[in-house]
Amino acid sequence: MPHPLRTRAFRLLFIGRSLSLLGDAAIPTALSLAVYLATGSTGALALVLGCAMVPKLLLLPLGGVVGDRFNARTVALTTDLVRCATQLFVGVELLGGSPALWQIAVAEAIGGAAGAFAMPTVSPLIRGTVAESGLLRANSLMAVVNSATRLGGPALAGALILTAGPGWAFVLDGASFAVSAALLSAMKVRHIPIPRRSLLSDLKEGWSEVRGRDWYWTSLIAHAVWNGAAAVLMTVGPALFIHELGGKGIWVALLQTGAAGLLLGSLLAGRARPRRPVLIANLGLATYALPLGLLAVHAPVAVTIAAYGVSQAGLGFLNPVWETSVQSAMPAQALARVTSYDWLLSLGAMPLGYALAPLAASAWGAEVPLTVAAVAVGAACLATAAVPGVRRFQAPGKPAEHTAEMTA
Numbered sequence: 001m002p003h004p005l006r007t008r009a010f011r012l013l014f015i016g017r018s019l020s021l022l023g024d025a026a027i028p029t030a031l032s033l034a035v036y037l038a039t040g041s042t043g044a045l046a047l048v049l050g051c052a053m054v055p056k057l058l059l060l061p062l063g064g065v066v067g068d069r070f071n072a073r074t075v076a077l078t079t080d081l082v083r084c085a086t087q088l089f090v091g092v093e094l095l096g097g098s099p100a101l102w103q104i105a106v107a108e109a110i111g112g113a114a115g116a117f118a119m120p121t122v123s124p125l126i127r128g129t130v131a132e133s134g135l136l137r138a139n140s141l142m143a144v145v146n147s148a149t150r151l152g153g154p155a156l157a158g159a160l161i162l163t164a165g166p167g168w169a170f171v172l173d174g175a176s177f178a179v180s181a182a183l184l185s186a187m188k189v190r191h192i193p194i195p196r197r198s199l200l201s202d203l204k205e206g207w208s209e210v211r212g213r214d215w216y217w218t219s220l221i222a223h224a225v226w227n228g229a230a231a232v233l234m235t236v237g238p239a240l241f242i243h244e245l246g247g248k249g250i251w252v253a254l255l256q257t258g259a260a261g262l263l264l265g266s267l268l269a270g271r272a273r274p275r276r277p278v279l280i281a282n283l284g285l286a287t288y289a290l291p292l293g294l295l296a297v298h299a300p301v302a303v304t305i306a307a308y309g310v311s312q313a314g315l316g317f318l319n320p321v322w323e324t325s326v327q328s329a330m331p332a333q334a335l336a337r338v339t340s341y342d343w344l345l346s347l348g349a350m351p352l353g354y355a356l357a358p359l360a361a362s363a364w365g366a367e368v369p370l371t372v373a374a375v376a377v378g379a380a381c382l383a384t385a386a387v388p389g390v391r392r393f394q395a396p397g398k399p400a401e402h403t404a405e406m407t408a
Contacts, residue, residue, distance in 0.1 A: 003134070003137065004130045004134045004137055004138040004141065005141070007129060007130060007131075007134075008187070009128075009129040009187040009188055009189065010126070010129040010130050010138060012183040012184070012186060012187040013125055013126070013129055013183070013184070013187060014141060014142070014145070015183060016080075016179060016180035016181075016183040016184060017122075017142060017145065017180065018145045018149075019176040019179050019180060020080070020173075020176045020177055020179075020180045021145055021146055021149045022149045022152065022153060022156070022176065023087075023169075023172050023173035023174075023175070023176030023177070024149070024153070024173060024176075025149040025150060025152065025153020025156070025157075026153045026156045026157035026160065026169045026172065026173065027087075027157070027169060027170065027173055028157075029153075029157035029158065029161070029169075030157050030160065030161060030166040030169035030170065031048065031049075031108075031166075033161060033166050034094050034099070034166040034167070035048050035101070035104065037166075038094075038099050038101065044101055047101075047105060048101070048104060048105050048108055049108075051105040051106070051108050051109040051112065052108040052109060052111060052112035052115075053112060053347070053351065054109075054112070055109050055110075055112040055113040055116065056112040056113065056115050056116045056119075056347065057116075057344065057347055057348055058116075059113055059116035059117065060116045060119070060120070060340045060341075060343050060344045060347075061203055061206075061337070061340055061341070061344065062116070062117075062199070063116040063117040063118070063119065063120045063336070063340055064120040064206055064336045064337035064338070064339060064340025064341070065199060065202045065203060065206070065336075065337060065340075066117055066336075067117070067120040067121045067124060067335075067336025067337070067339075067340070068124075068194055068202070068206075068333055068334060068335065068336040068337050069194060069196070069202070071189060071191040072121040072124035072125045072128060072189055072191065072336065073121075073125065073128075073184055073187065073188075073189040073191075075117055075118070075121050076118055076121040076122075076125060076184055077181050077184040077185055078117075079114040079115070079117050079118035079121075080118070080177045080178075080180045080181035080184065081177070081178075081181050082110065082111070082114040083111050083114050083115070083118070083174075083177045084174045084175075084177035084178045084181065085174070086107040086108070086110050086111040086114070086174075087107075087111065087170045087171070087173045087174035087177065088170070088171060088174035088175075089103075089107050090104055090107050090108070090167075090170045091167045091168065091169075091170030091171035091173075091174060092167070092171075093107075093167075094165065094166055094167030094170065095165065095167035095168070095171075119339070119340070119343050120336040120337070120339045120340040120343065121336060122142075122339070123323060123326065123327050123335050123336070123339045124189075124191075124332070124335050124336050124339075125189060126138050126139060126142065126323070126327065127190075127327045127332060127335060128189035128190040128191060128332075129187070129189055129190070132328060135323075135324045135327055135328060136269070136270065136273075136320060136321070136324040137270050139269075139319070139320035139321075139323040139324045139327075140266055140267070140269045140270030140320040141270065142320070142323075143266035143269065143316060143319045143320040143323075144263060144266045144267055144270070146266070146319075147259065147262040147263035147265075147266045147316055148263060150259045150262065151256070151259045151260070151263065156169075156172075157169050160172065192332045192333045193333075194333045194334075202337065203337070205334065205337070206334055206337025206338055206340070206341065207337075207341065209330060209331065209334045209337070209338050210338055210341050213329075213389060214387050214388065214389035214390070215278050215384075215387060215389030215390045215392075215393045216326070216338075216389075218383075218384050218387045218389075218390065219278060219282055219322070219384055219390065220341070220342055220345050220346075221345070221380060222282055222285065222380040222381045222383070222384050223285070223342075223345070223346055224345040224346055224348070224349040225349065225376050225377050225380035225381075226285055226288055226315075226377050226380070226381065227346045227347070227349040227350050227353070228349040228350065228352055228353040228373070228376070229288060229292060229353065229373035229374070229376060229377040230288070230350070230353070231349070231350040231351070231352070231353025231354045231357065232292075232353045232356075232357040232369050232370065232372075232373040233291075233292060233295070233370070233373070234354075235353065235354055235357040235358055235361075236357050236358070236361045236366040236369060236370065237251065237254075237295070238251055239366070240295065240366050241254070244298070245298070245301055246301055250301055250305075253305060254304070254305045254308050257305050257306070257308060257309040257312075258308050258309060258311075258312040259312070260309060260312075261308070261309035261310060261311070261312035261313040261316065262312040262313065262315060262316040263316060264313050264316065265284075265312065265313035265314060265315060265316020265317040265318075266316040266317070266319065266320060267316075268313070268316070268317055269316065269317045269318075269319070269320040269321050270320065272317070272321075274321065275394050276390075276391065276393060276394055277321045277322075277324070277325050277393065278321075278322070278325055278384075278390050278393045279384070279385060279390050279391055279393070280321070281317060281318040281321045281322055282318070282381050282382075282384045282385070282390065283381065283382065283385065284313075284314030284315075284317050284318055285314050285315060285318050285377075285381045286314075286377065286378050286381035286382050287307075287310055287311040287314045288311040288314065288315070288377050288378075288381075289311075289374040289375070289377050289378030289381075290307040290308075290310065290311055290374075291304055291305075291307040291308035291311055292370050292371075292373050292374035292377070293370075293371065293374040294307055295370050296366075296367045296370035296371045296374060297367075325393065326338065326339070326342075329393075353373075356369070357369045357373075360372070
């Protein structure tokens with residue numbers, strides 16, 4: 001089996017994605033600090049984050065349609081250029097010393113909208129540049145880079161903020177998108193054109209692909225519950241650690257252990273060949289109930305941190321295994337739309353967790369939302385084992401034969 005990096009198109013895609021992921025990983029830290037320093041208001045930060053998230057959620061289904069109608073390379077290249085412009089604009093605003101909140105909010109909204117069109121193209125890009133036999137290894141490589149940037153991104157952001165200011169983090173991110181666009185322009189991606197119909201027809205066809213596979217839509221529900229539970233931990237966890245469990249240093253240690261676990265899980269996925277990939281991956285995802293439950297009962301901190309590392313390894317294993325299963329089993333001409341529904345459910349569950357967790361914690365204490373989240377994520381992920389399609393999914397099916405065209 002030839003290594004995916006020996007394929008020129010995937011090699012260019014891999015380098016571009018690696019650079020843009022590293023730039024993106026530095027943005028959350030830089031954005032939160034920059035907005036707070038400029039306004040002194042946590043509400044202003046929530047506004048900016050909302051401006052980036054809402055357009056992304058609203059436009060994701062449309063992004064899936066566009067990703068299937070047009071070559072994924074063209075769509076990704078265009079969105080990279082848009083995000084390059086928005087990040088450079090924010091960077092220049094911050095470097096100027098008098099940033100206007102509304103301008104940053106508008107730029108982030110435009111960038112979020114571009115992200116809605118970019119996210120569904122990732123799977124078609126990988127499938128369009130790698131042979132089916134190399135999909136798992138290619139997805140594992142992408143997951144490893146994603147995990148590594150989560151480890152290195154905050155450190156890079158901290159170094160830029162301390163030495164040059166948060167504006168340079170945005171300049172770096174903009175430059176990474178520019179390089180990614182240049183690399184995309186130099187590669188070729190297989191593309192299967194679909195008939196031009198109404199937008200509603202395309203959306204319905206994509207949804208029918210989701211609804212017609214019980215292993216897919218039931219797993220999406222479990223993954224959405226996982227994302228909602230993760231939002232609960234990210235909301236109530238910092239205060240619980242700072243005030244009761246040893247301080248902010250322990251919270252950072254938990255996050256770094258999780259990032260290391262994510263990386264290890266991604267590496268393992270590249271070598272594993274599970275007979276029932278969807279079942280094993282979902283069962284691994286159920287381990288997220290462990291740190292939530294341990295944190296709810298105030299278990300020893302070392303045990304909770306270790307459990308969080310294990311649970312994140314489960315996530316790291318799931319991501320490339322799941323992507324490979326979807327890319328191989330779904331029709332190529334509907335892959336972007338199918339992926340957009342996946343992202344929509346996953347991202348849509350997180351704001352719900354962000355909103356409900358603080359309310360429940362203030363009313364009954366942090367232990368209640370943590371316990372509910374632990375039970376919900378454990379039950380949802382384990383319940384997929386009862387679904388016939390999940391149990392029977394043993395090997396990715398070969399996609400139907402279509403006439404593919406290579407576009408430069």
